[in-house]
Amino acid sequence: MAGQPEVRGEAGVRREPGVRREIAVPEVVRAKAVTAGAAGWLAELPGIVAGLERDWAITVGRVFGDATEALVAEATMADGRAAVLKVHVPRGDGRHARDEITFLRLAGGEGCAGLLRGEPERGALLVERLGPSMRELGLPVRQRHVELCAAARRIWRPAPGCGLPSGADAGRRLAGVIVSAWEELGRPCSERAVAYALGCAERRVAAHDEERAVLTHGDVHQWNALAAPGGFALVDPDGCVAEPEYDLGVLMREDPEELLAGDPRERSRWLARHCGLDETAIWEWGAVSRVETGLVCTRVGLQPAGRQMLAAAERAALAR
Numbered sequence: 001m002a003g004q005p006e007v008r009g010e011a012g013v014r015r016e017p018g019v020r021r022e023i024a025v026p027e028v029v030r031a032k033a034v035t036a037g038a039a040g041w042l043a044e045l046p047g048i049v050a051g052l053e054r055d056w057a058i059t060v061g062r063v064f065g066d067a068t069e070a071l072v073a074e075a076t077m078a079d080g081r082a083a084v085l086k087v088h089v090p091r092g093d094g095r096h097a098r099d100e101i102t103f104l105r106l107a108g109g110e111g112c113a114g115l116l117r118g119e120p121e122r123g124a125l126l127v128e129r130l131g132p133s134m135r136e137l138g139l140p141v142r143q144r145h146v147e148l149c150a151a152a153r154r155i156w157r158p159a160p161g162c163g164l165p166s167g168a169d170a171g172r173r174l175a176g177v178i179v180s181a182w183e184e185l186g187r188p189c190s191e192r193a194v195a196y197a198l199g200c201a202e203r204r205v206a207a208h209d210e211e212r213a214v215l216t217h218g219d220v221h222q223w224n225a226l227a228a229p230g231g232f233a234l235v236d237p238d239g240c241v242a243e244p245e246y247d248l249g250v251l252m253r254e255d256p257e258e259l260l261a262g263d264p265r266e267r268s269r270w271l272a273r274h275c276g277l278d279e280t281a282i283w284e285w286g287a288v289s290r291v292e293t294g295l296v297c298t299r300v301g302l303q304p305a306g307r308q309m310l311a312a313a314e315r316a317a318l319a320r
Contacts, residue, residue, distance in 0.1 A: 023049060028068045029089060031300040036091040045071060048087060052124055056117055060085055066223070068302070069096075069236065075126060083116055086236075088123035097123040099164055103239030106162055106215055111154030112234045113226070127235070131227030139222070141255055145267075147232050148220050149275055152247045155234070156214040159241050167213060167242025171205035174292045181295035188298055189291065189310040196317040197291035200284035204246075207281065213241045220247045221254045245281035248272075252286020253293050256305075256312035264316045287316055 023045050025033075033042050049071070053060055057078040064072040075085040088097040101118035104127070109115075117126035134144055165173070175198050182194050217224075218238030225232040240246070248271045252259075259267065268286060272279035290313040297306030 033089045082129040086125045103237045111151045134222035134225040159215040165240040168205045168208035171201045175201040193313045193317045200287040248282045249285020253289040256308040259312040
């Protein structure tokens, strides 16, 4: 476009911003799109990105190869500010982008990346660009948990009537994924592990309390925690309004090899003490998250993470 500088793309080829080009979609994202029945979106993606470059006056550069739920790429705004463009894989009723935009507006940059632009119709967000992920920095497990808890606690606040799913909605959704994916994948873990996870989901759904519920990120782990001034900020929320233990349940699915090596419940006890929350609720959300995410990872070929999470789920079902 006139008045905008040429930029250099991933392969070092000079191009005009807003010009349609090929997009290097990560394989996991491509698999998610095909699984969701959104293969046509892959063909439309170059045009979507070109339109966003034009309409938002941004130039899009390197695509992040470790994304799993959306196209995520570096972007530069017209005033030179560094940003990140995210374009969601269209799924179901299209709530993913809308809910993420709502969450980021409610959080207001506290504990998470700041929202710069958002357009749910195209499933697109522009957020501030932060530093390297906690995973890249190689922090020890306990230090990661301290920092992740600190970021999550900055987000937790009442958010009645915001339109985001409730903790009860989240529990029912996760249970539904477990049931369908387990059968679809040929039952890659035991019926005992699945039954225990479904029982935990049922108890957390029944325990949902609107008066205690807070804004939760829903996917608190080291890949989603990026270096920011004063600590770490979270990205890629699956926002809902739930008991705060819901966020800590995600930490109970991560680093599954550690859970296999020691007492799997020691982590939930530590998280409960550290944050002053209910250990049983943390443990039960963890049981649900391990099986659901293990099955989803298996479905899209994200291994060995899927196998490890399901193995940890088997052990946890025995250690309850």
